[in-house]
Amino acid sequence: MPSIHIMYASTSGHTEYVVDTLIKFLNERAPQITVERQHVELAKPEDLLHGDLVILGSGTWNFGGVEGQLNEYMHRYLFEQSQGIDLTGKQLAFISLGDDRYYYTTRCTEKFMRFLKESHAKMALIPLIVVNEPYGQEERVMKWAEKLISAMQNNKAPTHAF
Numbered sequence: 001m002p003s004i005h006i007m008y009a010s011t012s013g014h015t016e017y018v019v020d021t022l023i024k025f026l027n028e029r030a031p032q033i034t035v036e037r038q039h040v041e042l043a044k045p046e047d048l049l050h051g052d053l054v055i056l057g058s059g060t061w062n063f064g065g066v067e068g069q070l071n072e073y074m075h076r077y078l079f080e081q082s083q084g085i086d087l088t089g090k091q092l093a094f095i096s097l098g099d100d101r102y103y104y105t106t107r108c109t110e111k112f113m114r115f116l117k118e119s120h121a122k123m124a125l126i127p128l129i130v131v132n133e134p135y136g137q138e139e140r141v142m143k144w145a146e147k148l149i150s151a152m153q154n155n156k157a158p159t160h161a162f
């Protein structure tokens with residue numbers, strides 16, 4: 001059974017709403033895929049090894065007083081707790097949120113890219129970027145989910161070879 005492990009941080013509930021929408025769609029459209037979800041606050045580095053594909057989700061925040069950063073919990077998880085982890089062969093996908101009232105709109109995506117590079121993981125598909133409140137943007141989430149399902153079907157390579 002193919003499986004997806006989703007880890008996310010969500011301060012005002014926007015990322016959580018996107019994750020909920022995604023899971024609902026995947027359960028309906030691709031019930032053969034097992035989907036697990038986890039608040040990143042509760043995650044351990046080894047959780048990055050779960051599933052055939054890991055999805056990381058975060059809004060863009062002003063962590064450390066600087067705009068354009070990951071949610072603090074996601075930042076600490078990826079760059080402190082999981083610092084130095086080797087994810088060679090692992091498939092990752094990203095969900096980034098932000099608001100166009102901020103100059104560095106959805107720039108947390110760049111931080112995800114930094115983690116991808118440093119951990120030597122592979123990007124399974126282009127990130128899902130949601131600008132402004134996600135309510136009413138469900139169609140975008142579902143289109144991305146379709147691409148995700150295709151990416152999983154097209155990639156039969158084992159991802160647990162660590």
Ligand SMILES: Cc1cc2nc3c(=O)[nH]c(=O)nc-3n(C[C@H](O)[C@H](O)[C@H](O)COP(=O)(O)O)c2cc1C
Pocket residue numbers: 009010011012013014015016058059060061062066067068069071097098099100102103104105106107132133
């Ligand atoms: C204090 C603060 C700082 C923020 N900084 C940014 C930013 O730098 N860039 C951006 O695109 N959005 C920024 N946002 C908007 C959030 O990323 C956006 O509301 C997002 O949907 C929140 O997702 P969450 O509720 O899942 O954490 C900021 C919001 C707040 C309240």
